[in-house]
Amino acid sequence: MENAALLKAIIQNAIDGIITIDERGLIETINPAACTLFNYTPEEVIGKNVSFLMPPPDRNQHDEYIRRYQHTGVPHIIGIGREVTGLRKDGTTFPFRLGVSEVEYSGRKIYNGFIHDLSKQKEAEEQLKEYAAHLEELVEERTQSLRETVLALQDAKEEVSLSLEKEKELGQLKSRFVSMASHEFRTPLSAIQLSASLIDKYAQQFESEHITKHVGKIKNAVGNLTTILNDFLSLEKLEAGKVEPTFTSFDLVKLSEEITEEMQMVAKQNQHIIYQHTGKESMVKLDPNLLKNCIFNLVANAIKYSGENTFIEFNTEINAFGCTVVIKDNGIGIPEKDQKHLFEPFFRAHNTGNIPGTGLGLNIVARYTRLMHGSVEFKSIVNQGTSFTISFKKHE
Structure with missing residues (x-):
């Protein structure tokens, strides 16, 4: 008796919903958590076919599941991890993960359904999709900006190269320009690199390959630009005679x-x-x-x-x-x-x-x-x- 009371207390206080049905699909017991999920009282569901807690098409298919079981002896689902949709009393639906186990009790078979609400998880997934879409747009904007910056640097390089061929005295002007431009570009590039790293860190909990891919694009683009700036700075130091080897x-x-x-x-x-x-x-x-x-x-x-x-x-x-x-x-x-x-x-x-x-x-x-x-x-x-x-x- 003490063990039975303990088992009943565990079921009544379980976080997840628990429903038992007989071989015909009729509900025999339902715990408070399941009542809360479906917005029914025990009296409103006990004795009814469990299919009334399902929206179409599962509701229409449930009797076929029962007939198939009676004919083959194999239930439609036994195990953990199937995602299904539940129908509340007010007509709204919600997603949950259903685990089903078969129990021999008093010479007959009953089925325990363990219901884990997925509403918050699905909401988080939708938010993640929206976030990924927004990030993709942001990546495209940043990538375009970086392309324009690279093109601007290439144009500046060509102009400086032509000027050097025509007039050597413009070398000092070029060196000052390169030094100034390189240092000025470092600040926004550092900010972009830091932002990308923070996005990568905060998005780790979502485990999204889309976020990882696009953050990688940002980091690669920043890395390429940083290499370009380092080359320009090295050239400027060489031109200015500021590089002295230390053996x-x-x-x-x-x-x-x-x-x-x-x-x-x-x-x-x-x-x-x-x-x-x-x-x-x-x-x-x-x-x-x-x-x-x-x-x-x-x-x-x-x-x-x-x-x-x-x-x-x-x-x-x-x-x-x-x-x-x-x-x-x-x-x-x-x-x-x-x-x-x-x-x-x-x-x-x-x-x-x-x-x-x-x-x-x-x-x-x-x-x-x-x-x-x-x-x-x-x-x-x-x-x-x-x-x-x-x-x-x-x-x-």
């Missing part, structure tokens, strides 16, 4: 492994950066920041101009003659007619198409390498790949 002894292998790990994170799908070092020594005396910038530029180009499912070779060597760094890809290659202009500022090969870039990266690599008393060479064949080699002779 320091450091572990080349350790630096290269760190670069490999970092760049692998931004590689395309199934692109693999393979790093290998030759030689017993690992210490070199160069400017680690300038060298890191050079390697970053070359590996980033290899990633950009190579396809998915490819390998990028990154090799370093220290021997009796000095130090070399080699980055090799099997990407689109550089047309022979463009190769003589490759290290010129703002120059891009004619086969780059819509691949983004400023035409400054290789110019910066060459100038940084020269500042460290090194040299840059390359070999390239269209549609077969490109290999860049940075060399530094050993100085006693």
Whole structure:
């Protein structure tokens, strides 16, 4: 008796609705939670066919479910997780998750229906859809704004390049403009990056692939623009003579492994950066920041101009003659007619198409390498790949 009283108390105080029906589909018991969900009293439902708590078409199909069970012995649903719709006394409907279990009791079968209201969850899902739609519009607006900014920078680059060819004295003016523009763009870009990260954080609870996709678009666009601004700032410092190498002894292998790990994170799908070092020594005396910038530029180009499912070779060597760094890809290659202009500022090969870039990266690599008393060479064949080699002779 005590166990029966405890079981009754549990059922009466359960958060979810519980209804039991017989083999004919007639309601035998209903707990308070289920009464609240359907807005009925126990007296109004007990003895009635459970189908009256269902809107069409489930109501019309319920008798067929019963007849099928009586004929086959297999109920329509046994288990947890089916989403159905309930019909309240006032005619309104609501969604719920239904779990059904079969119980042998006093020589007969009864069915327990466990009803979990999904109204709030469905409302949240609708709000999420609206939020995702709004975010998609916002992403499109931001993307368009970023496109316009990039186009404006490209136009400014072309105008500055033409001016430099005509009058060298405009170099200082260009440098001031680039520095000012780059710094002015950093503030809104930082705000966009922060906003995208916050949206990503607050949207994690919704687990929406649409939100993740569009936030990723914003971050990628900001990353591309940041790279452009960094190139312009590096060029401005070089033009102004503000870059002075600081020669320091450091572990080349350790630096290269760190670069490999970092760049692998931004590689395309199934692109693999393979790093290998030759030689017993690992210490070199160069400017680690300038060298890191050079390697970053070359590996980033290899990633950009190579396809998915490819390998990028990154090799370093220290021997009796000095130090070399080699980055090799099997990407689109550089047309022979463009190769003589490759290290010129703002120059891009004619086969780059819509691949983004400023035409400054290789110019910066060459100038940084020269500042460290090194040299840059390359070999390239269209549609077969490109290999860049940075060399530094050993100085006693």
